[in-house]
Amino acid sequence: QVQLVQSGPELKTPGASVKLSCKTSGFSFIDYHIAWVRQAPGQGLEYMGWISPYNGNTNYAPNLQGRVSLTTDTSTSTAYMELKSLTSDDTAIYYCTRWVTGMNYYFDYWAQGTLVVVSS
Amino acid sequence: SADLTQDPVVSVALGQTARITCQGASLRSYYASWYQQKPGQAPVLVLYGRNTRPSGIPDRFSGSRSGNTASLTITGSQAEDEADYYCQCRDSTGNHLAFGTGTKVTVL
Numbered sequence: 001q002v003q004l005v006q007s008g009p010e011l012k013t014p015g016a017s018v019k020l021s022c023k024t025s026g027f028s029f030i031d032y033h034i035a036w037v038r039q040a041p042g043q044g045l046e047y048m049g050w051i052s053p054y055n056g057n058t059n060y061a062p063n064l065q066g067r068v069s070l071t072t073d074t075s076t077s078t079a080y081m082e083l084k085s086l087t088s089d090d091t092a093i094y095y096c097t098r099w100v101t102g103m104n105y106y107f108d109y110w111a112q113g114t115l116v117v118v119s120s
Numbered sequence: 121s122a123d124l125t126q127d128p129v130v131s132v133a134l135g136q137t138a139r140i141t142c143q144g145a146s147l148r149s150y151y152a153s154w155y156q157q158k159p160g161q162a163p164v165l166v167l168y169g170r171n172t173r174p175s176g177i178p179d180r181f182s183g184s185r186s187g188n189t190a191s192l193t194i195t196g197s198q199a200e201d202e203a204d205y206y207c208q209c210r211d212s213t214g215n216h217l218a219f220g221t222g223t224k225v226t227v228l
Binding site (some may be wrong): 035108 | 151163
């Protein structure tokens with residue numbers, strides 16, 4: 001069965017960076033894009049970006065461009081999200097999700113989420 | 121302003137029909153997908169494309185589109201449908217993805 005499993009919670013100080021992992025299984029990793037979505041406490045879902053494990057192509061949300069970096073390791077079917085220059089506004093639950101493209105576009109499987117807290 | 125806007129709250133009586141709307145320019149060109157999120161849980165895909173439900177999603181969930189507005193309809197709302205719902209599509213530029221502002225559905 002399709003599974004996406006993220007790394008554990010993180011506590012970071014302002015100005016630091018965080019790198020989260022998303023290990024996938026149950027499907028051909030290079031055949032799907034992986035996207036990252038975050039949700040601040042009590043707020044809505046925010047698109048961060050996607051990556052194609054097939055060719056490394058990426059797309060980043062305009063408000064995060066320059067601070068976020070998405071990578072993959074096809075040997076372990078794992079995706080990574082690194083966010084730099086953290087501020088308290090980056091405190092959120094971060095989700096990785098499988099993005100299906102083609103005739104329709106949608107996120108069909110989601111990981112459990114990782115809580116990142118940025119605090120001094 | 122948000123690229124995809126939703127009404128913050130929709131209230132529906134048990135067994136009645138709830139309609140959740142999502143407005144945005146990109147919806148004229150692309151179909152929205154819809155996600156249900158319950159407290160403390162990851163979002164779950166409930167609808168995508170013209171009107172396609174993933175396996176396991178009840179047929180009381182349906183979708184439609186008219187102009188710049190996409191709609192998710194819950195016909196015969198159940199207590200377990202109480203949740204936050206988000207639409208998703210491309211942003212107004214078409215170059216990035218975006219989520220709607222979210223709708224909290226309360227089943228009375």
